[in-house]
């Protein structure tokens with residue numbers, strides 16, 4: 460199993476923060492942005508709600524979400540947040556840990572997390588926190604890789620280390636990416652995991668040649 464010690468994860472994201480967007484564009488051939496944009500566009504929510512984007516990183520999802528409502532982004536990496544603040548001046552960004560959210564019960568209409576839950580050692584605790592801060596009937600959206608395109612996965616796993624070596628030099632964080640992606644739940648298991656916390660299934664949609672899966676649940 461991949462080591463997901465929170466302090467090590469935070470240090471890793473602090474280390475790669477200034478090149479995170481650039482490397483993402485290279486290793487996904489630009490598709491990650493389109494997947495994130497579509498995932499937000501397809502969210503069936505009224506305008507101007509209170510939205511919490513967890514593991515907001517450099518603010519890609521927060522950027523698209525800020526066109527739909529009032530966004531608070533949370534992450535424990537100061538360096539990732541520094542990039543997000545420049546990218547999405549309209550949103551509020553807070554440094555914090557998803558397993559101990561600094562918000563009152565039932566304070567958000569929508570909670571999102573993109574490419575984040577996979578990195579959290581105690582993911583059950585993070586889901587409990589998501590349920591706690593969501594209003595009754597609130598919407599939870601989870602976006603991450605899926606295992607629905609085995610050929611895409613094969614190409615991804617062969618090419619990512621090579622591209623990262625060429626464009627970044629240090630391959631350690633991206634070895635972690637490939638490993639954590641392999642170990643992650645498949646979309647069906649993920650849905651069951653959310654249901655085991657009392658969330659109700661709404662929909663699952665696939666993007667980027669089925670390599671990304673959006674799971675939408677309701678509290």
Ligand SMILES: C[S@@+](CC[C@H](N)C(=O)[O-])C[C@H]1O[C@@H](n2cnc3c(N)ncnc32)[C@H](O)[C@@H]1O
Pocket residue numbers: 465468469472513514515516517518519520533534535536539555556557558572573574575578579
């Ligand atoms: C792969 S990035 C995803 C960033 C962004 N959501 C995106 O889609 O590009 C994962 C982010 O999760 C953050 N993170 C991981 N564990 C966390 C935790 N327990 N609490 C808060 N942030 C965490 C990391 O600092 C990092 O910025």
